[in-house]
Amino acid sequence: MSVVASLDEIVEAMELQSDDDSPYLSLKTGEVVVLSAEDIRHAENEEGIETLPDWQKDSVKIAKEVIEDEEKNYIPLPSEFVIHEYSIMEAFCYNQEVNIRNQLLNSI
Template structure:
């Protein structure tokens, strides 16, 4: 199994959303991003269809096909649900020393649009840098746990 740079895993995790996931190739050490649209194209695509796609899309579909056909060579990175950014935001609120600021952020997390309100509130309160440092460390821990659970070695070069 190839080693992987922790930064590459974290960067890939930041790309993941409701409609996508990333996969680590155990043989090459590469990380592949696949969204649902590309996955559907890969499932329905004949060789003739593949050649008619634009270059950029053809490459994406080929990667999605490779993940599907060679599943045993890939490990899925943590999904959006494994990462749970909402939970990270709540933990950040309880991490803060200032109860007034923590309560304002917790209130921002109620209802629709909570992510945007939380980030806007953090900006307004001038703690967005502290938030992003906390979030980065949380993602780092998730990535390290993922590596440990999957026997993936980290390249420290």
């Protein structure tokens, strides 16, 4: 069974991530889940969860699912530091015919 994921949601999560946020893609549902460092800490420690607001309890529950995910249903989305735009463009250029390849390589 294939799952449909929104490319817009994936790109948005990657663009908006910060040092305190970690986006994941659910391979089961296609949903993008963004976990805060605080949610992950609560999921790992399980202390003080009962005092959290309901919306945060839900986030901590999802964080716990991600942390304990032995079936690899969640994959982390790459950060901006992992994606090398120039390398992607260069690889594209090298896959073109010679006359176009040289023009493209000179352009980048």
